[in-house]
Amino acid sequence: MTSRTALKKPKDAYHHGDLRNALLTVARRELDAGSYEQLSLRELARLAGVSANAPYRHFASKDEILAEVAAQGFRELSARMDAERHPEPKERLARLCDVYTTFASEHPAVYRTMFGAEKQALMDFPVLQEAASTSFGRLVAATIAAYGSGRPDERETLARASALWSLVHGWSRLVIDGVTCFLPEGSIAPASVSARAVIAAW
């Protein structure tokens, strides 16, 4: 029985073709199109040209779809970070900060989903946890490469990694949530300026 079912997925077979991926694609597209509010499962089905309950063939629940979208977001972020290969460790660290905030600015709704502000339960999905850990690991590793290793006291390095990560995440959220726009003129500098101001000082 198991050996039979193992062959069952010819990748483009059956009625729709590949509804699972279609749903994920549509979800991602919807988020990127600016739907800041939580999108609905029925809407996703509608956009995929399929009945409201069809998604349940491929996902156990709405949350499972969102968790997968979030995980894909983290994977993309990690990939972008990996593509940044500047040889000078501090410069590379600064550029990773740029990569981070750029991603957030380009995909605000996806970014929100990744951090589960609305849905605490998303964090329970292992697929999301793993993808997220990988992304954060990149930033921590780059910080260690820039400042750590030699010293016996790594707490300081850890504090620096935390500070940078908090900085880029905070800046991203302030911008995404539209907070900066109702502040006194110019009271927030671009993230890259802020991050570099910190990195340069260390």
Added chain:
Amino acid sequence: MTSRTALKKPKDAYHHGDLRNALLTVARRELDAGSYEQLSLRELARLAGVSANAPYRHFASKDEILAEVAAQGFRELSARMDAERHPEPKERLARLCDVYTTFASEHPAVYRTMFGAEKQALMDFPVLQEAASTSFGRLVAATIAAYGSGRPDERETLARASALWSLVHGWSRLVIDGVTCFLPEGSIAPASVSARAVIAAW
């Protein structure tokens, strides 16, 4: 007619007493009790011991209540910052960062409401904008007191204020959203350590 209505509010009169404040109190209490999900207008009315539509006597919409709760949050944050009077500017700045993250940790759901992650529309309420601007102004002013003034080039000071604000906000959100808990052991340092690491380096 106007002169008559000017006297109309004896402060504890009428049926309920002071439903407006009762609703705000109940909303705040609910948020603090850990209701991360969006609370409903009907639930607030229920908790205030009043029918579902009674709130409309005092607020135009649900959003108006949330905006007022958020504004109160910012006012409280500002008040806490004002209470911090350490004479040494850099130390005071570091302590303001602590005040900020402490507030967020103590009132996560209120903090979220303040930053309208779920409700972009909240930002449109002037009462909220004003309260928020005041809070941010405190942090900017403290940064200027610590680093600015003398120099002609204030861009650097602005970048520093942005960096610190992003840092405390980012750290707060990471903690509030439960992100830190699924990271490799100890990969985030307490906010005060991170903030002080930055302030000390400058």
Added chain:
DNA sequence: TGTACATCAGTGAACGCGCGTTCACTGATGTAC
């Protein structure tokens, strides 16, 4: 090659839900004379 059968990705209708908001109203409170 043809037939009987198993699999499984879809459908259509319905479920129960709680929501924000509106309506016409009631009844307590305050005010003018």
Added chain:
DNA sequence: TGTACATCAGTGAACGCGCGTTCACTGATGTAC
């Protein structure tokens, strides 16, 4: 002081809504013999 009236903070019922999810089903696809 008593009465007639205006004000206004509440009530109860209902609105229409879209939601996530479940149910019994259909019909296309793949498989064994």
